[in-house]
Amino acid sequence: MTSSVVPVSTESPADAAVRPFTEEAWDRIAGWRDAVEHMPFIVALADGSLPAGSFAFYLAQDAAYLREYSRIMARAAQAAPDPAAQGFLARSSVTALEVETVLHRDWLGAHAGLAAGDVAAVEPSPVTAAYTGHLHAAASGSYAETVAALLPCFWLYAHVGSVLVDLAGRRPGGLAGHPYAAWIGTYGDEAFQESTRQARRLADDAARWVSPDERGRMLRAFEISSVHEYLFFEQGLTAPTWPTPPVRA
Structure with a gap:
């Protein structure tokens, strides 16, 4: 990756x-x-050439991530505006913590x-x-911003799952x-795809009732x-670790 700067949308407020x-x-x-579709990790994962050690590092970190993601979905469930949204987020919180971590x-x-x-x-x-810190920060804001920040984990995973199924096939x-x-x-199966569609509906429903400024925060949270x-x-592939202080000579 050459830059982590998030591009500014050129969408006009009227169109948005x-x-x-x-x-x-x-x-x-x-x-x-x-x-994401063309990054070396995904390409190697699709063709089966990804080293087991690289996948193990990724999967162990995913388990650590899901622990926090589950907590944030539970917080979103508490703030949900209706029983259907509350139920979906509560069930998804349990799924992230129990079902997916079993795999x-x-x-x-x-x-x-x-x-x-x-x-x-x-x-x-x-x-x-850094990722879970961003999600916790979003969850300290509004319900709408929280569901926007949570959505890419559903949607990009579902999208990548479809890409992987196609490439691996x-x-x-x-x-x-x-x-x-x-x-x-x-991640490529229909049940996860349906959960993604439900998560998208929650974000669309939340966005209908927010101000333009709040919508902008939702978009920013989703993009980040x-x-x-x-x-x-x-x-x-990079397996980053926490730095240690340099030893003085």
Whole structure:
């Protein structure tokens, strides 16, 4: 990546007011979506050439991330304006914490020798901590800003899942024998796609009742989360660690 500066949208306020929030937000991150689709981590994950150690680092960090993501969704559920939104966010919080982390623990236990307790004790990397810090900051604002910040984890993962299923399907034998078939299948399946559609509806519903300034904060939160998604995938190959003080001679 050459720059972490988020581009400023050229959308006029009049156009933005009549467009669904998710349509504007998705267009706004077109460059980041393209970058994610073609980044070395995703390409190697799709063709099965990604080293197991790189995937293990990514998956362990994803487990650490999901612990915080689950907490923030629970906070959003408390602020939800209606029972349907509250129920979806509460269920998604439980799914992130219990269902998805089982997949992480199983793979890491079988392929990286990490026991469940080891996975739970993984320290968030600087990249992971930055992403969850952004989400916690968004959650200190309005409900609308919170759901906008949470949405890329659903939407970009669903999008990447579709990309991975398509790319992996071009391999001889498709996903059969693919070393990461279980993970690709989870995020590429229809149940996750439907959850993503529900998350998008929540964001669109929330955006209908906000001021232009608040909508701008929603867009910014969505865009920054999308940049963090890119960096999160990237760390699978870079494996960033916390720095230590230099030793004085």
